[in-house]
Amino acid sequence: MKKTITLTLNGDARSVDVETTETLLAVLRNKLGVKSPKCGCDQGECGACTVLLNGKSVRSCLIFSVEVDGQEVVTLEGLSHNGPTPLQQAFIDRSAFQCGYCAPGVILSATELLTVNPHPTQTEVQEAIAGNLCRCTGYESLIEAILAASRE
């Protein structure tokens, strides 16, 4: 069944025709040209498809696109309208990512964390990104970069 949805995507009003069965992840990548959310496990385990929905990190592979009609979605692309955020810069400065597949999800989860808790402990950082699997297992550098950004 086709439906037209309207959403605010990275600050812009967008309208798109979707099938009710299409996930938000599929619509973002295949119809709206936003490629940062990745399809990893496609079942909500890995966090590679993380986006911010109304400011909260969610799994875009577990949401049907029709559910976000009228709502606000922010992907990695929406964070850096004015250049990298301090958090992103902390990752760049430390070359904190290896392959980068988990990067959009990690950055968005950490962005949400620093918004609600600007000075987290290491345990809080670990808890915040516990749902973002890094297949390179480079967790230490991720945690260090997030802590560094929180100190700036």
Added chain:
Amino acid sequence: MAVAREFEYFRPETLEHSISLLGEYGENARVLAGGTDMALKIKQGVETPKAVVDIKGISELERLESTDNGLHLGALVTFSQVMASGLVAANFPLLRDAAATVGSVGIRNRATLVGSLCSAVPSLDIGPALLVHEAVVLTRSAGGTRKTGINKWFTGPKQCALEPGELVTGIVVPLPPGKAGGCYVKRGRYAGKDPAQAGVGILAMEKNDYRVAFCAVGPVAKRAPSIETCLHGQELTDPLIKAAQALVPQEISPITDIRASKAYRTLIIKVMLERGLKTAVSRLKGKPSAHGAIWI
């Protein structure tokens, strides 16, 4: 992942409309709230509804508030909201601690407690906490409203007392009769998205009254009446704990699966019972350092 079968999507804005849709489609309708479980089941073809009724437009289901005798959690209340609620932290810390062990932030931001009750997996972390608080599940259908005690809610693995055409509108969690100390002990590999291999929820109350419930060690999450009777009225001592542990095998029926063996679950749950009881009692007595769930 392509969804194998088409469905019609509805987003009613009133409870009445959602109930009439569920009545109309009956067994062919599924309710969608957070979707962390339901959306996956639909994608995998485990559920093949003709109608998906998204209840997120019904604002009255967002209620998280205190009532005369406890706490009302509407069907749209997420695990993250329970964790952030001052009301829950002040009066139902066990609920908050158990909620914090569910999945990860990205799941908890979306997943609802009521959804978890409807999925009714044997390992649901929120099960023991709601069981020891003697929560009541509120449902509504075209025929009217119904209240079901949580102890009668789970009817089998992934099965519950929800009937076709019915919507769970919320949960009422009564306040314990007096002062209480709670503890949820979870056995999982790591904190973040790992389902419980075994779980124990304890509520220790005044006059040496104890409530004990298990998850992931049987087909449904359940209270342990023989253990509660054994403990009742007694100071918690090592011999008493040993006596309670001896009753564990008759209260559980664990299976061997990909996460743990039957033998391991039977063994570890006794250790978890001991730690949970000791912690709950120390919290009842107001030991300051103790808070949060125990992961082992």
